[in-house]
Amino acid sequence: MTRSMLAHARTAIFVAALACGTAQAGLDEGLSALARRDYAAAAKELRPLAERGNAEAQYRVGLMYEFGRGYPVDKALAVAWFLKSAAQGHAAAQQELGVIYTTGDGVTKDDAKAVEWFRKAAAAGNATAQYNLGLMIAKGAGVRQDYALALDWFRKAATQGFTLAQFKVGVAYEDGAGVGADPVLAYANYAIAARDGNAEHVAQRDAAAARLTPAQAQRGQALAAAWTAGQPMPGSTAGAATTIARAKDRCSASGQLGGEKFAATHCAVALYGDQHSVAIWFNEDAITPQEAEGFQVSSYADGAKGGKPRTTLTILFCPGGGKPAAAPAAVKAIDLNTNHAKSPLAGVQWLLEAPKDFKVERMTGEVRPGGALSGRIVGKRDSTSFTLDFDVTLPEKDAAAGMGCGK
Numbered sequence: 001m002t003r004s005m006l007a008h009a010r011t012a013i014f015v016a017a018l019a020c021g022t023a024q025a026g027l028d029e030g031l032s033a034l035a036r037r038d039y040a041a042a043a044k045e046l047r048p049l050a051e052r053g054n055a056e057a058q059y060r061v062g063l064m065y066e067f068g069r070g071y072p073v074d075k076a077l078a079v080a081w082f083l084k085s086a087a088q089g090h091a092a093a094q095q096e097l098g099v100i101y102t103t104g105d106g107v108t109k110d111d112a113k114a115v116e117w118f119r120k121a122a123a124a125g126n127a128t129a130q131y132n133l134g135l136m137i138a139k140g141a142g143v144r145q146d147y148a149l150a151l152d153w154f155r156k157a158a159t160q161g162f163t164l165a166q167f168k169v170g171v172a173y174e175d176g177a178g179v180g181a182d183p184v185l186a187y188a189n190y191a192i193a194a195r196d197g198n199a200e201h202v203a204q205r206d207a208a209a210a211r212l213t214p215a216q217a218q219r220g221q222a223l224a225a226a227w228t229a230g231q232p233m234p235g236s237t238a239g240a241a242t243t244i245a246r247a248k249d250r251c252s253a254s255g256q257l258g259g260e261k262f263a264a265t266h267c268a269v270a271l272y273g274d275q276h277s278v279a280i281w282f283n284e285d286a287i288t289p290q291e292a293e294g295f296q297v298s299s300y301a302d303g304a305k306g307g308k309p310r311t312t313l314t315i316l317f318c319p320g321g322g323k324p325a326a327a328p329a330a331v332k333a334i335d336l337n338t339n340h341a342k343s344p345l346a347g348v349q350w351l352l353e354a355p356k357d358f359k360v361e362r363m364t365g366e367v368r369p370g371g372a373l374s375g376r377i378v379g380k381r382d383s384t385s386f387t388l389d390f391d392v393t394l395p396e397k398d399a400a401a402g403m404g405c406g407k
Contacts, residue, residue: 030045030060040070043061055089055090058082059082062080062085063096065081075100075107076106079097079100089124089337089350097114098117101113111136115137120335120349123301128157130162130165131154131162131168134154148178150177151168153300159233160229167189169235170190170205173189173235183211187217188234191209191221192227249390249393250391251264251265251266251280251388251391252387257348262284266286267280267390267392270298271369271395272402275405276368277319278319280390281314285310296395296397298399299314299399301314310341313386314337315334316402318403319331324366326363334351334357338384358377360377369395372394373390375390
């Protein structure tokens with residue numbers, strides 16, 4: 001897998017301005033300097049912000065070191081700045097680390113670490129990371145090979161208008177990889193991808209069209225013409241699996257997200273059996289069976305539904321510290337992701353550490369397919385606080401990726 005396959009739009013990312021009304025003084029000036037390729041001015045504006053902990057500035061300084069823009073090329077310093085930014089939940093920095101660990105560009109190549117970073121960025125909605133995670137899963141690089149799950153991530157990226165992912169959805173329907181083969185849906189997805197003018201995409205669309213009957217071609221053209229960014233790709237709801245009822249699950253989450261109150265009584269659970277790690281998604285409103293099924297195989301919870309933000313809290317953790325038996329003292333860290341419907345800026349993506357950021361008051365059960373898990377976790381960091389209670393049955397099917405437990 002080449003670096004170009006993983007990061008086609010990185011030049012654009014490098015110079016793109018951040019749309020954020022709360023940007024600190026100097027950030028806009030630094031981004032403007034990048035846009036006009038005045039790297040000396042960009043370094044002057046961004047470096048002080050990066051040193052004071054601004055995640056966006058840290059990411060940009062990392063790119064400057066990685067590509068030798070304003071600084072001599074220094075891969076080690078680039079990675080150091082990306083790690084600082086990624087630790088604060090900066091999805092683009094997490095995605096960049098995934099690329100670096102996949103290619104071994106400045107670090108020891110490590111597909112498993114790449115998958116972890118891609119997953120974090122993908123969970124935050126980064127379309128490039130969703131596509132790259134799909135590639136890793138389809139190839140079985142650093143993670144169990146699973147064509148159906150790879151397709152799920154390709155669809156998420158494709159829905160956002162990421163044409164490379166749209167093309168991969170077409171390939172899946174043509175080859176029957178992770179889904180039943182369907183020449184009409186293959187053509188429709190190829191046709192949507194071909195809107196970008198990419199010669200390969202156009203050629204594949206035309207080749208797929210040549211294999212269709214007139215009636216099939218008409219249907220495929222209608223499906224493609226009806227699609228707009230933000231909608232599921234053609235065929236995305238076909239063959240959706242039925243989720244096993246989870247009537248035994250009981251859960252609640254309450255507290256404050258960035259100072260905004262929240263309360264959630266709906267949840268879905270995922271199990272990453274290879275590491276004996278678990279993900280639990282607490283949601284303010286009801287979680288559909290299809291959403292729960294998707295979470296079980298991907299550990300990904302969408303912070304929006306029907307284009308509207310919703311209040312969510314997701315934790316990834318190791319109930320037994322990498323071992324099957326759950327125990328309070330075994331939980332050393334929690335990967336916390338939140339979103340608040342009324343205040344999107346209140347959302348966080350943190351790696352919390354015990355006992356500094358949280359306390360496990362109860363944790364019992366077996367971390368295995370079909371195992372029962374019960375726990376209570378109380379935590380606080382800055383203006384975010386939470387109390388989580390859950391009694392859940394873990395899924396029989398593993399997620400393809402989750403938190404590494406370091407057995």
